[in-house]
Amino acid sequence: MVKVNPYEVSGDIDYGKLIKQFGVSKISPALLKKIGTDNLLVKRGGFYAHRDLNKIINGKFAIVSGRGPSSKMHLGHLAMFKAIRDIQKKHGCFVFIPFSDDEKMLVKGLDYDEVRKMAIDNAKDILALGFDPKKTKIMFDLTDMNQDIYNLAIRASSKITLSTIKAIMGFKDSKNIGSFFYPAIQAAHILYPTYKYNLPTIVMVGMDQDPFVRLTRDIAGKLGLKKPGDLINIYLPGLSGSGKMSSSDERSAIYTNDSKNDVETKIKRAFSGGRETLADHKKYGGNPDIDASYLYLKYFFEDDDEKLKQIYRDYKSGKLLTGELKKYTADKANKFLAKHQSARKKIKIEKYLI
Amino acid sequence: MVKVNPYEVSGDIDYGKLIKQFGVSKISPALLKKIGTDNLLVKRGGFYAHRDLNKIINGKFAIVSGRGPSSKMHLGHLAMFKAIRDIQKKHGCFVFIPFSDDEKMLVKGLDYDEVRKMAIDNAKDILALGFDPKKTKIMFDLTDMNQDIYNLAIRASSKITLSTIKAIMGFKDSKNIGSFFYPAIQAAHILYPTYKYNLPTIVMVGMDQDPFVRLTRDIAGKLGLKKPGDLINIYLPGLSGSGKMSSSDERSAIYTNDSKNDVETKIKRAFSGGRETLADHKKYGGNPDIDASYLYLKYFFEDDDEKLKQIYRDYKSGKLLTGELKKYTADKANKFLAKHQSARKKIKIEKYLI
Numbered sequence: 245m246v247k248v249n250p251y252e253v254s255g256d257i258d259y260g261k262l263i264k265q266f267g268v269s270k271i272s273p274a275l276l277k278k279i280g281t282d283n284l285l286v287k288r289g290g291f292y293a294h295r296d297l298n299k300i301i302n303g304k305f306a307i308v309s310g311r312g313p314s315s316k317m318h319l320g321h322l323a324m325f326k327a328i329r330d331i332q333k334k335h336g337c338f339v340f341i342p343f344s345d346d347e348k349m350l351v352k353g354l355d356y357d358e359v360r361k362m363a364i365d366n367a368k369d370i371l372a373l374g375f376d377p378k379k380t381k382i383m384f385d386l387t388d389m390n391q392d393i394y395n396l397a398i399r400a401s402s403k404i405t406l407s408t409i410k411a412i413m414g415f416k417d418s419k420n421i422g423s424f425f426y427p428a429i430q431a432a433h434i435l436y437p438t439y440k441y442n443l444p445t446i447v448m449v450g451m452d453q454d455p456f457v458r459l460t461r462d463i464a465g466k467l468g469l470k471k472p473g474d475l476i477n478i479y480l481p482g483l484s485g486s487g488k489m490s491s492s493d494e495r496s497a498i499y500t501n502d503s504k505n506d507v508e509t510k511i512k513r514a515f516s517g518g519r520e521t522l523a524d525h526k527k528y529g530g531n532p533d534i535d536a537s538y539l540y541l542k543y544f545f546e547d548d549d550e551k552l553k554q555i556y557r558d559y560k561s562g563k564l565l566t567g568e569l570k571k572y573t574a575d576k577a578n579k580f581l582a583k584h585q586s587a588r589k590k591i592k593i594e595k596y597l598i
Numbered sequence: 599m600v601k602v603n604p605y606e607v608s609g610d611i612d613y614g615k616l617i618k619q620f621g622v623s624k625i626s627p628a629l630l631k632k633i634g635t636d637n638l639l640v641k642r643g644g645f646y647a648h649r650d651l652n653k654i655i656n657g658k659f660a661i662v663s664g665r666g667p668s669s670k671m672h673l674g675h676l677a678m679f680k681a682i683r684d685i686q687k688k689h690g691c692f693v694f695i696p697f698s699d700d701e702k703m704l705v706k707g708l709d710y711d712e713v714r715k716m717a718i719d720n721a722k723d724i725l726a727l728g729f730d731p732k733k734t735k736i737m738f739d740l741t742d743m744n745q746d747i748y749n750l751a752i753r754a755s756s757k758i759t760l761s762t763i764k765a766i767m768g769f770k771d772s773k774n775i776g777s778f779f780y781p782a783i784q785a786a787h788i789l790y791p792t793y794k795y796n797l798p799t800i801v802m803v804g805m806d807q808d809p810f811v812r813l814t815r816d817i818a819g820k821l822g823l824k825k826p827g828d829l830i831n832i833y834l835p836g837l838s839g840s841g842k843m844s845s846s847d848e849r850s851a852i853y854t855n856d857s858k859n860d861v862e863t864k865i866k867r868a869f870s871g872g873r874e875t876l877a878d879h880k881k882y883g884g885n886p887d888i889d890a891s892y893l894y895l896k897y898f899f900e901d902d903d904e905k906l907k908q909i910y911r912d913y914k915s916g917k918l919l920t921g922e923l924k925k926y927t928a929d930k931a932n933k934f935l936a937k938h939q940s941a942r943k944k945i946k947i948e949k950y951l952i
Contacts, residue, residue: 346752349752349753349756350752350755350756353756356753385748385752386748386749386752387745387749388745389743389745389748389749391741391742391743394739394740394743394748395740395741395743398700398703398704398739398740398776399703399710401704401774401775401776401779402703402704402707402774402776403774404774404775404776405771405772405773405774405775406760406769406770406771406772406773406774406775406778407771407772409775410771415760416760417759417760417761417764418759418760418761419759419760420755420756420757420758420759420760421755421758421759421760421763421778421779421781421782422752422755422756422758422779422782424760424775424778424779425755425775425776425778425779425782427775428775428776428779
């Protein structure tokens with residue numbers, strides 16, 4: 245069964261169906277061109293739907309993309325933030341990344357100290373990608389609540405009934421009051437650049453978060469602020485070949501703090517589109533479209549379009565063997581991670597705090 | 599019908615019954631002595647109940663007393679803040695006065711700009727009483743939300759179920775989510791001095807707010823913080839002789855911005871304990887215990903105990919006429935207001951912001 249809602253994404257996802265179900269617009273090639281970056285996720289189909297992006301992309305805008313802290317970040321998370329970094333490079337836009345450590349405590353019931361540690365770790369991972377320090381702000385809700393954002397949250401909360409939140413979230417009366425209130429904080433995160441700098445905002449999210457964007461669009465209207473748009477990314481496939489990468493399933497993804505060995509082992513065990521025997525593979529060829537290593541190259545590691553095409557052709561024809569493809573991907577991954585882990589150590593979070 | 603709950607206080611209040619109903623402790627003369635100030639409200643029975651005051655009063659402590667902004671403040675409001683000022687003078691305690699402008703927007707549905715103006719006006723009235731600027735902090739929730747207080751509010755909110763709030767407040771699902779969350783902010787206000795300075799807190803309130811104190815005591819236990827106590831004041835009687843002074847009933851109270859004429863007219867029309875005719879009054883005497891002017895002198899204006907006793911005796915015997923008592927009270931009130939209105943103009947709110 246396919247589930248896509250703010251608290252669960254699972255099953256084999258049909259993106260065409262999701263577009264209809266959520267009532268968003270499909271991304272056109274012309275619109276993709278307007279985003280105008282060579283980012284792999286952007287140019288290779290990692291974004292498939294949007295709201296109002298066509299209206300917002302032509303002028304000055306801000307990007308908001310929050311992070312609900314998790315114990316580890318994987319490459320699927322980073323891919324989206326890399327895209328934000330690259331759009332910032334291209335458009336010079338203000339980027340705001342709020343960390344909803346409060347929501348993880350409230351909704352998921354995580355321990356305070358644990359969630360604080362995760363939030364700081366995640367922030368380092370994201371900032372290590374190289375955002376413009378002059379145009380990028382982060383905030384940890386629990387320790388840095390900004391006065392403008394609280395103000396916005398209260399005004400937003402005055403426009404949201406409990407019934408609405410119950411309908412979106414399905415919470416019962418035995419749930420804590422913070423969980424019911426949190427959507428007002430999320431709305432305030434999204435509306436902050438509009439409120440503070442009068443910039444229209446693009447929210448970059450997975451479809452599971454679109455109900456919040458829709459709610460925030462309603463609220464923006466009621467508060468006399470410009471409605472935010474969104475740009476919706478696919479869920480990068482997990483290493484096991486089904487479902488998306490997950491923070492909680494160790495084997496499903498490459499994490500930012502994985503060692504060289506971890507990466508090699510994980511990719512060796514990863515789901516492949518190769519044939520059962522070497523002879524069959526050489527004879528009939530493999531299927532790159534479902535091969536985890538190939539998809540990692542496509543969305544994350546292989547900058548060279550020609551090289552990627554060649555890998556695709558060679559794997560499909562059987563000329564490129566699964567072991568060879570895996571080794572190539574593992575090397576690329578380890579090269580990236582070595583650089584990333586070193587950049588991560590140099591990040592001074594304070595520089596980016598709101 | 600008598601109603602005392604967080605959103606309504608009306609009817610003829612039996613304080614003995616309230617003590618039983620709310621499960622608080624009666625104030626003993628020994629405990630009053632420990633408060634140790636000549637403040638009129640303290641020494642003349644303006645405080646009648648408490649929680650844990652006997653435990654807290656012996657050491658260092660803080661006072662928290664919030665204000666839900668109203669269009670005007672009356673002398674009943676000021677009397678309580680005067681008592682806080684005098685306890686601060688005696689004990690050198692830290693005083694925190696949060697203005698719950700957010701709650702007025704959320705629960706009462708007041709307009710944002712209106713509620714902001716009221717909050718600033720009310721703050722000037724309170725601060726004009728002369729708090730120690732080094733030991734007194736105020737905060738307007740809507741514009742100055744403090745990071746520690748938001749942090750506390752989230753942690754508090756994680757310990758309060760929606761069912762609990764529904765039981766205390768009686769809100770329906772059609773109410774906005776901010777209204778359900780606000781008690782967590784109020785708990786955070788109360789717990790702030792304990793969290794920040796490890797000081798036990800005395801909350802100074804009317805009994806209608808005791809359910810929030812009780813809720814906050816529960817939460818304090820769950821967060822590993824010292825439980826706050828409270829000191830509960832009577833509702834000063836209105837000028838009409840029944841019910842308490844009210845911010846919304848123009849005739850029920852003397853407001854801080856009333857003119858000399860307003861005061862004279864209001865006191866002239868006020869409920870008196872005098873007899874119907876002059877002859878009867880002289881013959882049988884009046885009843886000071888129900889006389890609005892006398893009660894104003896008792897709780898607010900007449901510092902001199904001997905003088906007050908003499909007025910009591912003379913009014914009871916019929917020697918002092920209602921007109922004379924009213925004139926005496928009106929003069930005292932106008933003298934106070936002239937001084938207060940001038941002090942109010944000199945208040946710089948910024949000096950006190952958290």
